Amino acid sequence: MSSIRARLTTTYAAALFGTMAVFAVVLYGARRASVYRDLQDNATRRADLALQIIAQAKETGDPLTVVRDPLIGPTVTPRLKTLLEGIPDFVLVLDSYGRTLYNSFAVRQLSDNDQLKLSQEAIDLVTGEPAQLIELSSDRLLVVSRPEPDRGTGVARVVAGVSATNAFLNPGELVATMLVISPIILVLSIFGAYVIAGRALRPVDRMVDEVAAIRDGRSLHRRLPVTDTTDELARLAATLNEMIERLETSFGALRRFTADASHELKTPLAVLRADVERAMGGTGTSNEHLAALEEALQETARMADLVESLLTLARADEGRFDLHREPVEMEPLVREVYETAVILGEHAGLTVTLPVIEEATVQGDRTRLRQLFLNLITNAIKYTGRGGRVELSLSRRLDSVTFSVRDTGIGIAAADLPFVFERFWRADRARSRASERGGFGLGLAISQYIAQAHGGSLTAISRLGRGSTFTVSLPLPVGEEAGEGEPAAPVEAHGAASTGDGPD
Numbered sequence: 001m002s003s004i005r006a007r008l009t010t011t012y013a014a015a016l017f018g019t020m021a022v023f024a025v026v027l028y029g030a031r032r033a034s035v036y037r038d039l040q041d042n043a044t045r046r047a048d049l050a051l052q053i054i055a056q057a058k059e060t061g062d063p064l065t066v067v068r069d070p071l072i073g074p075t076v077t078p079r080l081k082t083l084l085e086g087i088p089d090f091v092l093v094l095d096s097y098g099r100t101l102y103n104s105f106a107v108r109q110l111s112d113n114d115q116l117k118l119s120q121e122a123i124d125l126v127t128g129e130p131a132q133l134i135e136l137s138s139d140r141l142l143v144v145s146r147p148e149p150d151r152g153t154g155v156a157r158v159v160a161g162v163s164a165t166n167a168f169l170n171p172g173e174l175v176a177t178m179l180v181i182s183p184i185i186l187v188l189s190i191f192g193a194y195v196i197a198g199r200a201l202r203p204v205d206r207m208v209d210e211v212a213a214i215r216d217g218r219s220l221h222r223r224l225p226v227t228d229t230t231d232e233l234a235r236l237a238a239t240l241n242e243m244i245e246r247l248e249t250s251f252g253a254l255r256r257f258t259a260d261a262s263h264e265l266k267t268p269l270a271v272l273r274a275d276v277e278r279a280m281g282g283t284g285t286s287n288e289h290l291a292a293l294e295e296a297l298q299e300t301a302r303m304a305d306l307v308e309s310l311l312t313l314a315r316a317d318e319g320r321f322d323l324h325r326e327p328v329e330m331e332p333l334v335r336e337v338y339e340t341a342v343i344l345g346e347h348a349g350l351t352v353t354l355p356v357i358e359e360a361t362v363q364g365d366r367t368r369l370r371q372l373f374l375n376l377i378t379n380a381i382k383y384t385g386r387g388g389r390v391e392l393s394l395s396r397r398l399d400s401v402t403f404s405v406r407d408t409g410i411g412i413a414a415a416d417l418p419f420v421f422e423r424f425w426r427a428d429r430a431r432s433r434a435s436e437r438g439g440f441g442l443g444l445a446i447s448q449y450i451a452q453a454h455g456g457s458l459t460a461i462s463r464l465g466r467g468s469t470f471t472v473s474l475p476l477p478v479g480e481e482a483g484e485g486e487p488a489a490p491v492e493a494h495g496a497a498s499t500g501d502g503p504d
Helices: 004-059 078-084 112-124 171-212 232-280 286-317 330-348 366-382 428-433 443-453
Strands: 065-069 073-076 090-094 100-103 132-135 140-147 157-163 326-329 351-357 361-364 389-396 400-407 457-463 467-475
Touching: 004 078, 004 090, 004 140, 004 157, 004 171, 073 078, 073 100, 078 100, 090 112, 100 112, 112 132, 112 140, 171 232, 232 286, 326 330, 326 366, 330 351, 330 366, 330 389, 330 400, 361 366, 361 467, 366 389, 366 400, 366 443, 366 467, 443 457, 443 467
Parallel strands: 351 389
Antiparallel strands: 065 073, 090 100, 090 157, 132 140, 140 157, 326 361, 389 400, 400 467, 457 467
16 A cells, blocks of 8 residues: 555554454453353352251251152152242252252253253262353253251252353354444444544645655745644654755755856866967967966966865765874974975065974874865965964863964954855955965865864854964874973064965
């Protein structure tokens, strides 16, 4: 079956049928046990009543039995027989030899064969045991045997029985009744279950229609209606809304990413095409051709850097950001990038210092960490004006090591700060202050991926016109004891302006 409604209805019908079958079996067993107890109590009361009559007759001093016929044996006296005739159902009074002293009227109405069988069963019946069923040709009897406590009466025991033919529920009758009633109950129950399941699943149908209307990326702004209840459907709708919101964000980021990548590639491709056409032209001197080819080579390198950055981010998105982890001593690495920063700062007319550096070792990829640090340094140098300062520091904490890059540059507005790690993002003020060949806006996104891949984080603090501070926090290996390194003496360098990548 294709629909949940039909499957629920079928499952309910099967469960109901099984429940009815079990209920019928349990009902039959309980009814049979209850009837059996009632019949046994009735038979026992009749036997006890016969014993009381015999005991009262004995108190008068008259004999209880007489011998009318030597061939038949003793029988109860006519007076005692008259008293015993008042007991209904089947009663037999036996002596110690197993001879029948009295048969009730109901016993005498049986056929000779049934009387003989009942007498034989009564003789074999063990006193004190539970009631037993005796199958006669004309009836079914439940009989009990009760002893006569005073052996001087000539009566040994009394056997009493009641008819059980109509008392017990016939299994065939039960099956026939169930066959008649069950279809009616099942049809009504299935109809009710189908209606109830339809009402319960109606919100699901509406939800399916709503989701079907949000299949394309242009309708992701729509949301499913969420009721005030806390049932499963309300939670499902809320979860789907959260997923649609994430999809909307992802689609928007993908569109922006595609547009920005196209924009970044459009200009260098146009320049590259113009330079190639100029170099291929017949006019112009050899120097002009070489200049055109050199400019084409620079644009090619620029596009190669962009493609490499995009490939890095794509691998990071797919979880294939490969790291060759090994113990990396941070002090030599930071001193190495500091030397590069000094050279870049000389060209930009900046002062680059390293006032604090402490020893620490982390588990990571040295090449990627160097890329991360240089991205932050070049970004700081690019957006710091001549005469400014860039300060690096490496500090060891209790369970982590932090590398900070602080500059006195143009800073970032508070409204723009949450977006600095997004791909292709560059603030307009920063773009206006950038050199003619600004970056792509991917460096900070790549830097954040590198920090996160090492189990760390990259954070930014900035105020417009007051500079920025980017801090990388990396975890120390387990078991590495916290300590303090020896800070290095401050080092300063000065230089002239240079170009670099945009705020990446």
